[in-house]
Amino acid sequence: MTIAFFSCHPYEQPFLEAANANHRHQLTFLPQLLTPETVHLAASHDAICVFVNDQLTGPTLQRLASEGIRLVALRCTGYNQVDIPTARQLGIRILRVPTYSPHSVAEHAVALLMALNRKTHLAYQRTRKNNFTLDGLMGFDLYGKRVGVIGTGKIGMMFSRIMLGFGCHVLAYDKVRSAILQQLGVEYLPMEDVLASSDIISLHCPLTPETHHLINEASLAQMKPGAYLINTSRGGLMDARAVVEALKSGQLGALGMDVYELEDDFFFADWSGQELPDAELNTLTHLPNVLVTSHQFFFTAEAMEQIAHTTLNNLTYLEQQRLPDDCLVVG
The missing domain is CATH 3.40.50.720 (NAD(P)-binding Rossmann-like Domain)
Incomplete structure (x- = not known):
């Protein structure tokens, strides 16, 4: 052939x-x-x-x-x-x-979370300039935190198991509940309860008409103030404009994203030295509490x-x- x-x-x-x-x-x-x-x-x-x-x-x-x-x-x-x-x-x-390899995606989600929490992306930029101060780099212990997982298929299950290994309390939402995760201590709740109770939300669900802009102005308002959001699933799960506003207001504490709804025009290409014509993506790549990678979770x-x-x-x-x-x- x-x-x-x-x-x-x-x-x-x-x-x-x-x-x-x-x-x-x-x-x-x-x-x-x-x-x-x-x-x-x-x-x-x-x-x-x-x-x-x-x-x-x-x-x-x-x-x-x-x-x-x-x-x-x-x-x-x-x-x-x-x-x-x-x-x-x-x-x-x-x-x-x-x-x-569900490990590749789940581990990348964890990498984004860890970098954002411990500010390693910011510390790296500082130490390259011989700046070894700690101001603004404080993170928090993951141990004991509530981690909400939206979608517990193979990747969501793997991410949940890693978070359990950190000593987190994992809350989950999925139409189909995993008996294995429940045996491990994962608690399934309605979506609104997962959003309201979690310190960290990680998206691992497919993009369908039902899940398009699952993260929007209303769902962001339901989250705990200062919660972290991780998206290594599909860009269309998030309303980028609403996410930017939530980051600016402090309602959303940090964002780690490896996907973007309009990524077709930008990802896998070199835009060095050019300002991105997409206002939301341009803002997200310049906020200190946002870490953007270009669809490399599979890599x-x-x-x-x-x-x-x-x-x-x-x-x-x-x-x-x-x-x-x-x-x-x-x-």
């Missing part, structure tokens, strides 16, 4: 090539983002593979179909960027990576290896008609 990989960075290629060793597909690596204007690059290929910021909109899918492309592999878990009705109508199969060697292997396996398994059900989004 000939496969065109869009939005493919040099650091991905060794993992994909290694995973392809036993499959022997023909891989074409393209740095371009998939858009209606770049679809022509997929010509003469049997399938394409895309990443999180490649938008499989109706027009893009229409042009893919006109190029004879009927198979799209996502090298990511989420598929909110896919126009599913149009894909189904055009007969385009969409595959995904249903899971990969460990273990996760990259798993993503590459699952992606190539999906394409081969589909040919052999033995694709796991949870890998198929549209088909």
Whole structure:
């Protein structure tokens, strides 16, 4: 099978090539983002593979179909960027990576929390200038704090277990409760109670119409004043404007985010020396109590290896008609 990989960075290629060793597909690596204007690059290929910021909109899918492309592999878990009705109508199969190293995401959420709490990002900037004062760097003990976890799937479960290891009291909200977490002492509560009781909130739920802007002016007002918010899930879970206002007023004590609702225009690109045209993102990257990373929660060697292997396996398994059900989004 000939496969065109869009939005493919040099650091991905060794993992994909290694995973392809036993499959022997023909891989074409393209740095371009998939858009209606770049679809022509997929010509003469049997399938394409895309990443999180490649938008499989109706027009893009229409042009893919006109190029004879009927198979799209996502090298990511989420598929909110896919126009599913149009894909189904055009007969385009969409595959995904249903899971990969939940440790990578959960550990990155913890890294953001620890850096914000102990001000290590600020201390690093100071000591590089030979400033070894401690003013403004005080944090707090995580031990005994209430940590609210919104969404307790594989990643939320892993984050919860880490927080339990710190000696935190973990509160959780999810439509489906984990018996394992309950046995470990996690307390499930209604969403409003989790927000009102937690010193720290970490988001680990998918982006759906129901969860879009889950964190908004109303839910921020329900939180404990000065609470910390961590988002390593999906940018669309937060209303950025409301979050900025809550940070400025002190209602929100700190924010750690690895995702942003409009990240497609900025993440994975170098904007050094330029002011971001997005007012909210520009503000967030300059507030001292905010730590922004650019969608790197998946970026460990273990996760990259798993993503590459699952992606190539999906394409081969589909040919052999033995694709796991949870890998198929549209088909």
